[in-house]
Amino acid sequence: MEHSEELQRYRYLASKWLDHTITEDELKEFNNWYTANLDAPLNIPGSFAATESVLEARILKKLNDKFGVVAESNRHKLHGGAKISWLVRIAVAASILIAMAAGLWFYQNRTIEAQLQIVTQTDIPPGKNTAMLTFSNGTVVQLSDARKAVFINQEKLKYNDGTVVGMGTEAKGIAASELITAATPKGGTYQVILSDGTHVWLNADSKLSFPSQFTGNSRTVTLSGEAYFEVAKNKAKPFVVNYGKSAVEVLGTHFNIMAYKDEAASKVTLLEGAVKVNSGAEKVVLKPGQQAEILEEKGAAIALNNDIDTEQVIAWKNGYFMFANEPVESIMRKISRWYDVTVVYEDNQQDKALWGTVSRFKNVSEVLRRLELTGVVRFKMENLNGKGKERRIIVMK
Structure with missing residues (x-):
């Protein structure tokens, strides 16, 4: 497997872990990869952290500050009751938060209620x-x-x-x-x-x-x-x-x-x-x-x-939105087609670029939450009880 393909594969598995949709076989694959790379040097941008220990400290602080995470009390359980170790949690958080620092990755933990801009009484189901x-x-x-x-x-x-x-x-x-x-x-x-x-x-x-x-x-x-x-x-x-x-x-x-x-x-x-x-x-x-x-x-x-x-390219066929350094305007055209909504830009956010993977079979609020957690964009949804052009997503800073 080429390096870029390997990276894409394990980002995909990390996303599934965060979604609680990872299977036992996929979890084994992910753990094996992590174990095999314990001693490998991390490619850390100098502006983000000087050493791995500093990086880990920043990750823990970031998780606690942003999501109120407590290491031992928020372990995920997988199918069959298997637990993911906190080391793997750190590994996943590291890859995601490094990417988030550059505006590249979506992060969501269902066990933690992040304070977001989306507040709705109704929702738009997937296509x-x-x-x-x-x-x-x-x-x-x-x-x-x-x-x-x-x-x-x-x-x-x-x-x-x-x-x-x-x-x-x-x-x-x-x-x-x-x-x-x-x-x-x-x-x-x-x-x-x-x-x-x-x-x-x-x-x-x-x-x-x-x-x-x-x-x-x-x-x-x-x-x-x-x-x-x-x-x-x-x-x-x-x-x-x-x-x-x-x-x-x-x-x-x-x-x-x-x-x-x-x-x-x-x-x-x-x-x-x-x-x-x-x-x-x-x-x-x-x-x-x-x-x-x-x-x-x-x-x-x-x-x-x-x-x-x-x-x-064919993520849509396989049931996913998959974005790789893709402008917000391009992403929102895909969301508009799949959820049958009109997209309006309140600020000039069209050219902001994002990376990430999310299922196409989630309600639109779930997808927008992922985008909001990058810190790059915010959304407001209006007239959700209407149809087609009446339903609007407003993109804001």
Whole structure:
């Protein structure tokens, strides 16, 4: 494992420990890593602490001052009753608080009630599995939010559990030439398995248009929003994704496309295989770990980014928000789509950068608390009983 990947992995485990969601196997992995690195020198910024003992003293003082922590009385219990040692607690606190000193990490301990700016009588729940299918003949089908995926075939549409999708009087099969659009609203996500076996995960506020059956020499779909693709291999029929003024051509591979209209650039990130990105007169072939960024303001020019953290790119698919030196404005666009809220900036906080990981399946107040604990931003929530644009999150200093 590369150093950057290892660091990301153990930050992730630290976050799960703080969330009380770490499993026994993950706890063993984390403890083994900590034990193996007991004698390794810490990379401590000189402005933060001169020695490890000074660092530890600062950590304990910081925890007591900020959260009222008492070492022995606040040990966490894991699944099965196993205890985490205070040494590990110090190790986690050290990594998190060093990062917090640079405005990089979110910290929360559920056993300690931090005094935050968010005071609400109601809350906004996370998004869920919800989507709508629209057929070229005008039929509209609301997909079940009790399921997570729909299989497209010419006989009957079926959910991931094998049950048939109800289509009323129209439930009599789908024409081979039928054009179908799967759309998720803000606060929605869904999986679509196309007729060729290609598996597509749709993020919130996204649309995917595709034929009920792929005919001709290619398999062509159109995307707006964001989706992750695992394309079924077929050398005779390239798979083409059109989005905006650009297109991606593949034979069989795993990749993510982010193409929201409110983003300054669309991004194609490759995880496995190879893809060709076409944008105007420019073309580029990606290798795994590379990302093509299409800059609309510069005439759809393609910028190639290497060594991309693909785990961060597809965190949404795996149920997480994962931020790496990401501007607050970019973070809040993601939160706006997932929780279906309007974001307003009272002060110029858009360019502040944050790092961190948090589950997408927490209420919005939990996510905002994480952000507030960095000390970089504060939030006020209004009209939570409303819908969509009526519900507002105000970002403040």
